[in-house]
Amino acid sequence: MSDTKVIIAGVEWKNPVTTASGTFGSGMEFADFVDLNKLGAVTTKGVSYEPWTGNPVPRIAETGSGMLNAIGLQNPGVEMFIKRDLPFLKQYDTKVIVNVCGKTTEDYIKVVERLGDSEVDMLEINISCPNVKEGGIAFGQNCLAVEDITKEVKKYAKQPVIMKLSPNVTDIREMAKAAEAGGADALSLINTLTGTKVDIYKRKFVLANETGGLSGPAVKPVALRMVNQVARTVKIPVIGMGGIMNSEDAIEFLMAGATAVAVGTANFRNPTATVEVIEGIHEFLNQQGISEVKEIIGCLNR
Amino acid sequence: MAIQKRALITSQVQIAPGIFSMWLKDAEIVAQAKPGQFLSLYCNNEDRLLPRPISICEINAAEGSLRLVYRVAGKGTEEFSALKKGDTLQVLGPLGNGFPLEKKKAILIGGGIGIPPMLELAKQLDCEKSIVLGYRDVTFMNDNFQPYGEVYLSTEDGSDGVKGNVIDAIRRYGLKADIIYACGPTPMLKGVKAYAEEQGIECYLSLEERMACGIGACLACVCKTKEKDHHTNVQNTRICKEGPVFASSEIEL
Numbered sequence: 157m158s159d160t161k162v163i164i165a166g167v168e169w170k171n172p173v174t175t176a177s178g179t180f181g182s183g184m185e186f187a188d189f190v191d192l193n194k195l196g197a198v199t200t201k202g203v204s205y206e207p208w209t210g211n212p213v214p215r216i217a218e219t220g221s222g223m224l225n226a227i228g229l230q231n232p233g234v235e236m237f238i239k240r241d242l243p244f245l246k247q248y249d250t251k252v253i254v255n256v257c258g259k260t261t262e263d264y265i266k267v268v269e270r271l272g273d274s275e276v277d278m279l280e281i282n283i284s285c286p287n288v289k290e291g292g293i294a295f296g297q298n299c300l301a302v303e304d305i306t307k308e309v310k311k312y313a314k315q316p317v318i319m320k321l322s323p324n325v326t327d328i329r330e331m332a333k334a335a336e337a338g339g340a341d342a343l344s345l346i347n348t349l350t351g352t353k354v355d356i357y358k359r360k361f362v363l364a365n366e367t368g369g370l371s372g373p374a375v376k377p378v379a380l381r382m383v384n385q386v387a388r389t390v391k392i393p394v395i396g397m398g399g400i401m402n403s404e405d406a407i408e409f410l411m412a413g414a415t416a417v418a419v420g421t422a423n424f425r426n427p428t429a430t431v432e433v434i435e436g437i438h439e440f441l442n443q444q445g446i447s448e449v450k451e452i453i454g455c456l457n458r
Numbered sequence: 459m460a461i462q463k464r465a466l467i468t469s470q471v472q473i474a475p476g477i478f479s480m481w482l483k484d485a486e487i488v489a490q491a492k493p494g495q496f497l498s499l500y501c502n503n504e505d506r507l508l509p510r511p512i513s514i515c516e517i518n519a520a521e522g523s524l525r526l527v528y529r530v531a532g533k534g535t536e537e538f539s540a541l542k543k544g545d546t547l548q549v550l551g552p553l554g555n556g557f558p559l560e561k562k563k564a565i566l567i568g569g570g571i572g573i574p575p576m577l578e579l580a581k582q583l584d585c586e587k588s589i590v591l592g593y594r595d596v597t598f599m600n601d602n603f604q605p606y607g608e609v610y611l612s613t614e615d616g617s618d619g620v621k622g623n624v625i626d627a628i629r630r631y632g633l634k635a636d637i638i639y640a641c642g643p644t645p646m647l648k649g650v651k652a653y654a655e656e657q658g659i660e661c662y663l664s665l666e667e668r669m670a671c672g673i674g675a676c677l678a679c680v681c682k683t684k685e686k687d688h689h690t691n692v693q694n695t696r697i698c699k700e701g702p703v704f705a706s707s708e709i710e711l
Contacts, residue, residue, distance in 0.1 A: 185673045189673075213680060215679075
């Protein structure tokens with residue numbers, strides 16, 4: 157059996173596979189389908205300080221090999237997360253990464269502080285959601301803002317901080333460098349690409365929010381290119397995501413320089429996708445006679 | 459618990475323009491299925507990523523099969539309509555809560571493609587019931603309901619039954635009930651909710667919204683609620699998980 161352990165910002169995962177935020181809830185709905193113990197980590201849906209209602213419906217549309225979502229980070233807030241969702245997740249032998257969202261720097265800090273004495277293993281700071289008007293992507297598209305918010309969050313965070321980057325920028329390497337300069341312990345990318353869809357019969361946008369975030373296989377080549385660019389630019393580890401549907405996709409990201417990967421939209425098509433990706437990585441390593449997954453991580457860049 | 463598997467198609471026929479009736483055989487899913495629940499159907503063409511939620515129309519427990527009646531609305535349902543007896547289809551289900559089976563004098567209301575899920579409910583409800591079916595123009599499946607109660611029709615173009623909508627038919631025939639069950643387009647459900655409130659009748663509505671996962675994770679298919687929802691602690695509830703059937707008094711349309 158090959159060794160699939162990876163270490164990200166000092167935290168050891170049993171394998172390099174987590175869930176992309178917003179596609180796995182807090183794991184509860186998926187526990188019926190997969191053994192959460194098998195995952196390297198579970199990344200939760202975005203958690204804000206107060207509960208958020210999210211956007212009006214329709215919130216979702218299918219596109220060619222992809223989907224647009226404009227959920228708007230509906231979530232019960234950090235208190236309910238700590239009271240209900242975290243004890244549930246801690247029953248399992250997997251790392252818990254909380255995706256943190258906010259509208260202002262203070263919002264992010266309040267959540268980060270509240271999680272400080274919890275059993276959460278890592279924080280993923282969502283400065284890249286395209287579906288919230290304030291906060292979210294407003295922070296993620298400006299180098300100075302990325303560096304500043306990273307610095308601020310790092311002052312209060314007790315856990316390692318992963319900054320989640322937006323692909324909706326001119327040069328993602330600049331954002332990655334800014335987050336690294338701000339003290340980020342790791343990066344995750346990509347969040348969704350802003351897109352839209354029109355109902356030509358109703359002459360209306362399909363989504364109530366008009367635009368949404370594109371995910372799924374349609375974005376994979378873009379995500380892979382960006383992960384590779386960033387992995388070549390920064391020294392901190394990169395968690396790669398964007399259209400990973402199976403283990404071959406995941407291995408591409410690992411070879412391009414991602415230390416770990418997240419499975420997102422695939423969970424909506426196949427609730428057992430995460431575990432299938434993990435099993436597929438094991439199979440590939442065994443087949444190829446590779447004893448440690450580390451051997452393939454970033455092999456394209458060496 | 460929902461089951462994920464490939465199910466065998468045992469028959470498929472077109473019953474009206476663009477409307478198809480498909481029987482799937484799967485004893486395991488059927489053993490759990492209740493009227494008002496739905497299945498997620500996955501396209502064989504993987505470019506169409508998301509499952510299509512289709513409500514259960516009929517359950518044949520003895521044969522371990524169930525019937526889905528659906529309208530071809532896009533490329534996904536078009537793909538399903540081309541499948542034939544002997545083909546298989548990836549499904550996940552049964553999903554959702556289903557209708558509560560009360561022993562009260564009932565009116566069952568189905569509108570358009572909201573008619574199919576009322577059939578198994580009509581079969582399983584052990585009470586006096588009136589069945590009101592609303593169509594735009596072409597009627598379908600109304601014969602299927604005859605054995606289970608008095609059937610009343612409305613059509614928007616007046617080609618059959620009462621000209622108008624389902625509430626027009628209820629008023630025209632002076633139908634009375636202690637409970638209403640309904641499934642159909644949102645404007646119809648709004649009308650049914652208002653009518654139930656006006657008459658002080660208990661009422662359950664089956665809702666539809668664009669879904670991604672079907673299992674309560676993505677929060678795409680929400681509906682506004684009067685009270686805060688236990689799941690997210692806001693006035694929004696998940697149609698796929700807490701629904702699709704809600705007491706009309708709990709939700710806002």
